[in-house]
Amino acid sequence: MREKQQILIADDEPNLRRVLGAQLQRDGYDVLLAEDGQQALSMLSEHHVDVLISDLRMPRIDGMQLLKRVVEDDPELPVILITAHGTVDTAVEALKLGAFDYVTKPFDRHEFKNVVDKAARAAELRQREVDVEGRGLIGQSHVMREIHAVVNKVADTPSTVLITGESGTGKELIARALHETSSRRDKPFIRVNCAAIPRDLIESELFGYEKGAFTGAVTSKPGRFELAHGGTLFLDEIGEIPVNMQVKLLRAIQEQEFERVGGIKTIAVDVRLVTATNRELLEEIREQRFREDLYYRLNVVQIRLPPLRERKGDIPLLVEHFLRRFRERLNKRQVVGVTDSAMDVLAAHMWPGNIRELENVIERATLFCDTDLIDVPDLPPDLRAASQSSPGVQESASAASLSFGEPTAVNELAPETEPLLGLKEKVREAAARIERDLIVRALEQTAGNVTHAARLLKISRKSLQTKMKELGLRDAKDEF
Ligand SMILES: Nc1ncnc2c1ncn2[C@@H]1O[C@H](COP(=O)(O)OP(=O)(O)OP(=O)(O)O)[C@@H](O)[C@H]1O
Ligand SMILES: [Mg+2]
Structure with missing residues (x-):
């Protein structure tokens, strides 16, 4: 930067x-x-x-x-x-x-x-x-800004990065952002989901094998470490890796070299390693399911992704982001925003599935929405129900008493809603700022003479006075 x-x-x-x-x-x-x-x-x-x-x-x-x-x-x-x-x-x-x-x-x-x-x-x-946004990483909350800063800082270093966080918090997205931000971006980004590979195949998957190494190995094949050469290897769900594999992995990371299964030739690679887990690795170490030395090797830089419920301030931005995506994809361009009441429901939810859950909810709501704004009835029933029964969310007594029945009733009582993506509000705000500015300057230029200032602004003296009152600007004459 x-x-x-x-x-x-x-x-x-x-x-x-x-x-x-x-x-x-x-x-x-x-x-x-x-x-x-x-x-x-x-x-x-x-x-x-x-x-x-x-x-x-x-x-x-x-x-x-x-x-x-x-x-x-x-x-x-x-x-x-x-x-x-x-x-x-x-x-x-x-x-x-x-x-x-x-x-x-x-x-x-x-x-x-x-x-x-x-x-x-x-x-x-x-x-x-x-x-x-270029990397698709949405979030302006304090923690997310810090995470962006860390991503920018460590992306171009060779240090291994361990990304931790609950399911759906964006671990894979961060891994890709690290790669895209680094000078390795034109080289491969290889992801291995350690949880999805059968235990006895992990070694050959990671390190490759030579012809005849085991039954079925009719040709030799490079592993993911080799495929990632020059680029980034992302080991997802690293907590699932079997203990007996962890020694070989440690050596491959430390020495940047290994042998294929059934091979004797040592292969050297230049790979940046990023790993992710939703397990508590320290707990795994105590249970002797994870080697401490490997943990420290992986944990040179740790990025902890907070659950969405701890950064609810990002919800509107994320909603806007997903809405933009799905209105295009689902060809529902008339959907331009979310009503205040629907936003309240989204804000009240605890999001156990984190951002992935929010993404799914917005996709579904965009699909269900028949008007220009996503409203409470477009949201999944469990979300609506939960937000109505959770204490402290509904403020007015009348809304709280609606703990059953049609959620739309609450919504119909809601005041006029603003589209989230609407430019209206922004323009109005800017216009008000400019107007105030112009009036102040005109008054300065005319040494507070309202008649002259009004002439300069090409508005009547009376409407300038009204404006000044609205804006809390004092008429110099009032002092006398
Ligand atoms: N900050 C973010 N901005 C925009 N989209 C995000 C953000 N974080 C996550 N997402 C989206 O949420 C979904 C889940 O993210 P991702 O797959 O990276 O989570 P994860 O932590 O790897 O989950 P799991 O542990 O279940 O594998 C993805 O579609 C991703 O694009
Ligand atoms: Mg993931």
């Missing part, structure tokens, strides 16, 4: 470019400079840019045109426009078009830094979402 974020400044005024560039560098950013919109566009296509700062008036392609192009190509890139004093109209237009924010000339150093830092944070958040 990059250490510094990169900011592109497009301005035709060489002095301003230099001053702003120097300031941003002092603030810890990498800086690229373009002398007009045209050059900015070509730099955007060649470099990774986190934030774009652009002047409005420039030759060839001006700031507004540049903004339009950026919004089309890369709508999430934060764009900050530099506007000359008092051009509120242009600023409004720019914000409507999708600019992140604007700064007015002449600059206030602090204001400028604030705006840039805010944009940089937005860019960082977005980058993190891209990184994580």
Whole structure:
């Protein structure tokens, strides 16, 4: 990952470019400079840019045109426009078009830094979402962020990683993410489910065999260790591996060499080993079913995946993720979200099958849903029943008394629901923020003169006053 974020400044005024560039560098950013919109566009296509700062008036392609192009190509890139004093109209237009924010000339150093830092944070958040979603690993809860950080950190090291967690918590997904994030990503990822292979076949499965090694070995065959050469070997359910195999496994890991069954030639491999288990290996060691020395060899880095019930904050994100997937796959594109009441039921469930169970529930609900929003009746009956009887989940007395009967009744009482994927809410929020911002700035520019500010904003004095009241902004006159 990059250490510094990169900011592109497009301005035709060489002095301003230099001053702003120097300031941003002092603030810890990498800086690229373009002398007009045209050059900015070509730099955007060649470099990774986190934030774009652009002047409005420039030759060839001006700031507004540049903004339009950026919004089309890369709508999430934060764009900050530099506007000359008092051009509120242009600023409004720019914000409507999708600019992140604007700064007015002449600059206030602090204001400028604030705006840039805010944009940089937005860019960082977005980058993190891209990184994580690119690997299909959803989760913004504290533990999941830590896990993402560990994955990023250890992916490119040769250390063995032991992934532990209940069934369905995403152990295999993490193993794949480790591989995909490492420089071994173009080499094989080989998974062996140790629980699925008969005990006496594990050795030949892992290490291969030579012709004639046992009855039926009519040709020689490479094992999974050899197939994984250069890449990653993922031993899933490692707790199931028979004790007598554990010594050979330990040596193969330690020395990166072994012999095929019935073979005498030593084979050397370069394999990164990742293992997973839902058993308590320390318990297995106490019971003498697992060798302690192997455990320590496997446990160089341990990633513990928490059960879903311990990170319920991730449920909405996961729901959204699976919903996106299944509405496509099941060709149910009219389904755009989940009602609040259905979300309450999902949040109340304990999820013994963890993410896999949630995934299945969303698939089923998407299939059952006949409207645009998944609702309580689309959820499996046991989930609905459980959420109704579990104490502390239903808050109102009327809902609690509905411990039997039609769950839909609860839902019909529910207030208006918002689609989860709906942009409406986001847009409304952004619009409110921009509006408040514009009003504050107009008032600043007019030294608090409401009449003048209203004129600047092209709204009536009365509606500005109403807005100000709504926003809790004081009319300067009130003080007298
Ligand atoms: N963080 C996550 N984001 C999105 N999907 C996830 C996440 N974690 C798990 N899943 C999905 O949940 C399902 C179960 O995950 P996975 O097979 O990796 O679990 P597991 O821990 O290996 O389970 P088991 O112990 O039963 O083998 C998979 O379909 C996986 O894609
Ligand atoms: Mg698994």
